[in-house]
Amino acid sequence: MKKTVHLTAILLLLATFLVACRSSTVSETSTSAESEKKMITVGFSQLGAESDWRSTNTDSMLEALSKENGYTLIYKNGQQKQANQVTALRMFIQQDVDYIVLAPETETGWDFVLKEAKDAGIPVIIVDRRVDVEDRSLYSCWVGSDFELEGTKMAAWIHEYTQFKGIADEDVHIAHIQGTLGSTAQLGRTRGLQNAAREYGWNILAQESGDFTEVRGKEVMSSFLRQYDNINIVYCENDNEAIGAISAIEAFGKKVGPDIENGEIMVVSFDGINQDAMQYLREGKISCIAECNPLHGPRVQALIEMLEKGEEPEKYNYVAETLFSSVSEIKSITVGDKTYDVDIVK
Numbered sequence: 001m002k003k004t005v006h007l008t009a010i011l012l013l014l015a016t017f018l019v020a021c022r023s024s025t026v027s028e029t030s031t032s033a034e035s036e037k038k039m040i041t042v043g044f045s046q047l048g049a050e051s052d053w054r055s056t057n058t059d060s061m062l063e064a065l066s067k068e069n070g071y072t073l074i075y076k077n078g079q080q081k082q083a084n085q086v087t088a089l090r091m092f093i094q095q096d097v098d099y100i101v102l103a104p105e106t107e108t109g110w111d112f113v114l115k116e117a118k119d120a121g122i123p124v125i126i127v128d129r130r131v132d133v134e135d136r137s138l139y140s141c142w143v144g145s146d147f148e149l150e151g152t153k154m155a156a157w158i159h160e161y162t163q164f165k166g167i168a169d170e171d172v173h174i175a176h177i178q179g180t181l182g183s184t185a186q187l188g189r190t191r192g193l194q195n196a197a198r199e200y201g202w203n204i205l206a207q208e209s210g211d212f213t214e215v216r217g218k219e220v221m222s223s224f225l226r227q228y229d230n231i232n233i234v235y236c237e238n239d240n241e242a243i244g245a246i247s248a249i250e251a252f253g254k255k256v257g258p259d260i261e262n263g264e265i266m267v268v269s270f271d272g273i274n275q276d277a278m279q280y281l282r283e284g285k286i287s288c289i290a291e292c293n294p295l296h297g298p299r300v301q302a303l304i305e306m307l308e309k310g311e312e313p314e315k316y317n318y319v320a321e322t323l324f325s326s327v328s329e330i331k332s333i334t335v336g337d338k339t340y341d342v343d344i345v346k
């Protein structure tokens, strides 16, 4: 009897030991499986490095799509040339990445390369500006700003201000420094201004692209000042252009500020990222900045994670944005049936 008890005890001990080994093996296996969780390979084609907005956007993307977050990122900067971006996309396709993220310079010319990505079974996410393609199934989704709303809100702010100051619409003479022609940001912000100018009878004296850069903004503004002596508002499509324009206005011996009736030239802008521009806003050199939020990294990461889970994100994902102004009298603006508060910056 005793022998049987002993044998049973030994067998029980052995079984317990084997189970313990197996569970540690399983846990080790599962741990190693955890640590070997598939890295997601992303090819990101950024359009360039033309502005503070762009650099902040790039930083946000690289921070979100990091190794620590489970991504292998292949980052290519297009240096403001669509051809470079097309080459980068073809390289990503060749490397059979899991996802392509594209920040396109301008809207057209993407049909062929996005078709190649689709044929290779690689989902494409568009970020910031839009692509204008025949077949919208060539990309999974887009995330960015409503640029026409940005422009429409800025125009509404200008109208609120000139009405408040008793300035007649026919006495509003605007110099318009556009962004990169054909980019969604330029198309939308320009439409917002042009629609308002047509509605109110404002006079757009001059319109030219400053390519979203400070250097070109200064050159274009200098040229406008040599041609027109009645400019009272400058509508810059980003902060870098606004900084260049202010430099040109002051070099020309004129004063920037909201006091139009006393000969100042009012400057308005878009983005709200450049620290010099925000300081100009506090000083009143820039009267209003329409926010354009560049922090798309976490937004793109969330879209990829949805796609990874087989979920279908919204096709178009818009970012909510505000207006910043140092003109405390204008506390809100109305666009259609919606009212937007203005963030007063002091």
Ligand code: GZL
Pocket (backbone or CB within 6 Å): 050, 051, 052, 053, 054, 128, 129, 145, 185, 212, 237, 238, 239, 270, 271, 292
């Ligand atoms: C807007 C973005 C624009 C910024 C500029 O989302 O595409 O491009 O407004 C940037 O500053 O250069």
